[in-house]
Amino acid sequence: MAASGVNAEALVAENVTVRYAGVTALDDASLRVEPGAIVGLIGPNGAGKTTLINAITGVVRPTSGTIALGTKRLDRLPAHRVARAGIARTYQNVRLFARLDVADNVRAGAFARSGTLSDSEIVTLLERTGTTERDLRRRAGALPYGEQRRLEVARALAARPATLLLDEPAAGMNPAETIVLGRTIASVASSGVGILLVEHDMSLVAAICTSVVVLNFGRVIATGTPQEIARDPAVIEAYLGT
Amino acid sequence: MLAWFAAHSKLIDQIGINALLALSLSISLRSGQLALAQAAFMGIAAYVGAIGAVEAHWNLPLSLVIGSLCAAIAAALLALPLGRLRGVFLAIATIGFGEIARIVEINVKATGGAEGYANIPNDANTAWIYGTLGITGALILIFERSRAALAIAATREDESAARGVGIDVTAVRFGALVAGAALAGCAGVLYAHANYFITPSDFGFARMEQILVGCVIGGVTSSLGAVIGAAVMTILPESVRFLADYREVSTGAILLAIVLFAPDGIAGLWQRRA
Ligand SMILES: Nc1ncnc2c1ncn2[C@@H]1O[C@H](COP(=O)(O)OP(=O)(O)OP(=O)(O)O)[C@@H](O)[C@H]1O
Numbered sequence: 336m337a338a339s340g341v342n343a344e345a346l347v348a349e350n351v352t353v354r355y356a357g358v359t360a361l362d363d364a365s366l367r368v369e370p371g372a373i374v375g376l377i378g379p380n381g382a383g384k385t386t387l388i389n390a391i392t393g394v395v396r397p398t399s400g401t402i403a404l405g406t407k408r409l410d411r412l413p414a415h416r417v418a419r420a421g422i423a424r425t426y427q428n429v430r431l432f433a434r435l436d437v438a439d440n441v442r443a444g445a446f447a448r449s450g451t452l453s454d455s456e457i458v459t460l461l462e463r464t465g466t467t468e469r470d471l472r473r474r475a476g477a478l479p480y481g482e483q484r485r486l487e488v489a490r491a492l493a494a495r496p497a498t499l500l501l502d503e504p505a506a507g508m509n510p511a512e513t514i515v516l517g518r519t520i521a522s523v524a525s526s527g528v529g530i531l532l533v534e535h536d537m538s539l540v541a542a543i544c545t546s547v548v549v550l551n552f553g554r555v556i557a558t559g560t561p562q563e564i565a566r567d568p569a570v571i572e573a574y575l576g577t
Numbered sequence: 578m579l580a581w582f583a584a585h586s587k588l589i590d591q592i593g594i595n596a597l598l599a600l601s602l603s604i605s606l607r608s609g610q611l612a613l614a615q616a617a618f619m620g621i622a623a624y625v626g627a628i629g630a631v632e633a634h635w636n637l638p639l640s641l642v643i644g645s646l647c648a649a650i651a652a653a654l655l656a657l658p659l660g661r662l663r664g665v666f667l668a669i670a671t672i673g674f675g676e677i678a679r680i681v682e683i684n685v686k687a688t689g690g691a692e693g694y695a696n697i698p699n700d701a702n703t704a705w706i707y708g709t710l711g712i713t714g715a716l717i718l719i720f721e722r723s724r725a726a727l728a729i730a731a732t733r734e735d736e737s738a739a740r741g742v743g744i745d746v747t748a749v750r751f752g753a754l755v756a757g758a759a760l761a762g763c764a765g766v767l768y769a770h771a772n773y774f775i776t777p778s779d780f781g782f783a784r785m786e787q788i789l790v791g792c793v794i795g796g797v798t799s800s801l802g803a804v805i806g807a808a809v810m811t812i813l814p815e816s817v818r819f820l821a822d823y824r825e826v827s828t829g830a831i832l833l834a835i836v837l838f839a840p841d842g843i844a845g846l847w848q849r850r851a
């Protein structure tokens with residue numbers, strides 16, 4: 336019954352606009368994440384990438400536009416119902432349950448499918464995400480930063496989501512850690528999970544993304560393969576500034 | 578032994594009731610809500626149970642059920658307008674609710690006003706009080722191993738991330754407040770039935786402060802800590818009678834010492850780890 340990696344439903348955002356008092360953070364943006372696809376979402380600081388993730392996950396309500404997973408509309412659901420519909424996420428600034436232990440953090444991820452996890456299933460998720468911590472009773476807040484980021488991915492995977500939204504998961508990681516992260520993401524996608532990857536590390540994007548969406552000032556200015564995007568004059572201009 | 582017990586039975590009963598109150602507050606604290614209306618919930622149930630017993634000859638179990646149900650309903654009604662409040666704003670609003678409850682108790686006829694309500698059957702003995710405490714303790718132990726306990730802890734740690742993993746934060750906060758109020762209600766009915774009479778000032782801010790300090794001493798979210806803290810807060814004022822008018826200073830001094838030297842409370846001293 337719960338959303339699992341194999342149910343073939345695309346996440347579709349159409350003409351989404353988000354206005355904060357005075358600021359149009361997202362302006363008529365559309366994108367589509369097919370099951371098993373890794374869609375990169377890039378753009379300069381303040382382009383609206385996090386806002387799009389927040390709109391999809393029900394953290395902010397779009398001013399206009401629609402968001403759906405398969406046939407299920409998400410854009411009027413409260414955040415916890417969106418999670419239960421099969422959308423999992425990580426945060427640009429790590430948001431673990433800091434004073435809970437490693438096991439409880441992962442276990443909490445399974446709330447989205449009303450499921451439970453044994454200690455061995457938790458260890459499997461830690462292994463899958465490259466989390467090296469094996470003391471399940473350790474407080475999450477006491478882990479090194481990179482470990483916290485990986486633990487957050489493990490928590491998200493515990494939900495067995497249809498779509499996984501990652502907000503700059505490689506931020507603060509060294510190149511070796513980033514390569515491991517790339518492998519994790521690719522393997523999750525190959526199990527049928529659709530992935531939206533917000534990332535500034537272009538080598539990671541180029542290495543694993545099937546397509547890339549570029550935002551600038553809240554608008555989608557380009558969509559294509561990583562190679563097409565790298566050559567796109569509008570993208571080059573957005574990044575170099577005018 | 579028996580003689581000692583007889584001489585201190587009043588104090589022992591008070592410890593049991595205060596332990597129930599501390600546990601009731603720790604339920605809402607666990608969910609991250611600094612909701613300070615526990616004394617008011619206690620009072621509502623105490624009056625309902627007492628009036629029922631005197632006017633309608635309810636027995637103690639019936640007083641307990643109806644009294645704590647009324648406290649739970651009061652909490653549910655309070656939760657609706659207060660749902661959006663957090664932190665210190667929630668604390669202030671719930672203290673305000675406590676004052677409203679106290680003033681209503683002073684001014685309505687049914688409660689006997691400021692003079693108090695008397696002739697309550699004195700049937701809540703030590704067995705009743707510690708039986709209730711034992712059942713509560715067992716329920717809390719079972720609960721601590723449940724998924725709901727994890728939902729409450731996650732809500733306390735990060736509401737937004739809790740929503741992100743599918744936890745209905747609004748329902749969790751509501752449930753914790755109502756469950757805590759029901760337990761405070763039990764304590765209130767037992768309090769009324771362990772004393773011949775009650776007055777509105779029994780359920781005022783001083784009571785709330787005593788419950789809160791007990792919880793803080795115990796370590797806020799630890800059940801055993803809450804019980805120990807409640808015992809300390811009951812025994813302490815008795816053991817410093819020589820301070821006379823300065824007795825109440827001891828409450829403040831203890832609170833200060835705990836916050837400065839053991840911020841996680843007594844429980845934190847043996848739970849501390851990386
Ligand atoms: N809660 C908010 N209230 C008001 N304005 C906001 C809010 N959140 C974001 N904004 C504004 O919306 C715009 C888009 O912000 P957003 O965080 O989505 O950008 P981003 O692409 O994620 O940037 P970064 O790469 O720095 O993370 C910015 O101008 C930002 O200041």
Ligand SMILES: [Mg+2]
Binds near residue numbers: 384385386427
């Ligand atoms: Mg961002």
